Amino acid sequence: MTTRRTFLTGGTAFAASALVGAAPPSRWDERDYARATVIDGQGSTGGGQRMTPKVIEAIRSAGMTAISMTVGRVGSGPGQFHDSVAEVARVAQMCLDHPKLLILVRTAADLAEAKRSGRLGIVCNFQDTSPLEGDIAHVALFRAMGVRMIQLTYNTRNLAGDGAIERADAGLSDYGRGVIAEIEAQKIALDLSHGGARTIAE
Numbered sequence: 001m002t003t004r005r006t007f008l009t010g011g012t013a014f015a016a017s018a019l020v021g022a023a024p025p026s027r028w029d030e031r032d033y034a035r036a037t038v039i040d041g042q043g044s045t046g047g048g049q050r051m052t053p054k055v056i057e058a059i060r061s062a063g064m065t066a067i068s069m070t071v072g073r074v075g076s077g078p079g080q081f082h083d084s085v086a087e088v089a090r091v092a093q094m095c096l097d098h099p100k101l102l103i104l105v106r107t108a109a110d111l112a113e114a115k116r117s118g119r120l121g122i123v124c125n126f127q128d129t130s131p132l133e134g135d136i137a138h139v140a141l142f143r144a145m146g147v148r149m150i151q152l153t154y155n156t157r158n159l160a161g162d163g164a165i166e167r168a169d170a171g172l173s174d175y176g177r178g179v180i181a182e183i184e185a186q187k188i189a190l191d192l193s194h195g196g197a198r199t200i201a202e
Contacts, residue, residue: 033063037115039123043067051094056101056120065114066105066121071147074128074154081138084131088124088145095122104146125149125191129160129179136175139182150183151191152176153199162196171198 028036043059044067059067071091072084095104103114105121114121124147132138139150153163160176162169172180176199183190192200 036063037065037111038063039111039121040064040067042070042125044069051098051102053098053101056098060118060120064120066111066123068123068125068149070127071124072126072128072131074130075156076130076158080130081133081135084126084142085145088142088147091122091124092146106146106148123148125151125189127151127191127194128154128158129176130154130158132179134159134175136178136182139179139186139188143186143188147188149189149191151193152180152195154194161199161202163199164194164196166196169196169198171196172202 040059043064069091071087073080073087092104095102101119103110103117103119103121105111105114105123111121113119124145126142126147126149129150129152131142142150152160155163155165157163157166157168157170159173160179161172180190
């Protein structure tokens with residue numbers, strides 16, 4: 001029977017071996033998994049993202065080095081910037097409240113430290129550019145606060161471009177091109193999932 005851990009380690013082994021050109025191992029054992037850096041690319045801490053020592057231990061016992069979790073809201077509406085600033089600050093404070101259990105991942109060194117110390121790394125991501133509220137300068141501000149991945153669109157149209165379910169599929173706006181340039185300048189990972197086909201192609 002394939003367990004989640006077997007699936008994850010097998011995929012990690014394949015990806016790692018593909019990068020170095022070697023054949024993937026037929027099976028990883030617990031020692032291999034214990035040495036691996038394992039990141040949940042879109043995770044949550046549960047309970048409205050409220051972290052408790054019990055939740056942290058459950059995630060760590062599953063072998064996770066870090067989780068990338070969404071902060072802020074998606075979709076258009078008032079107060080996106082204000083609410084997203086508050087949410088990023090709350091997650092950063094959560095890490096400060098549990099210094100022996102959590103670490104906010106801002107750099108590769110933080111990720112390595114999470115692995116070394118046995119703490120759970122938290123990577124903050126946006127699943128929309130709506131928290132910017134039309135101001136490209138907010139990219140740098142959110143980076144300074146700890147956001148390390150930004151998704152351009154979430155399903156529907158926003159100021160940057162069209163999402164996956166927009167029938168028009170009109171692609172990127174000029175503003176969206178500017179946002180992408182700033183995201184790259186700030187060395188933040190650009191996430192294109194939920195984007196329209198033309199948006200992604202452009």
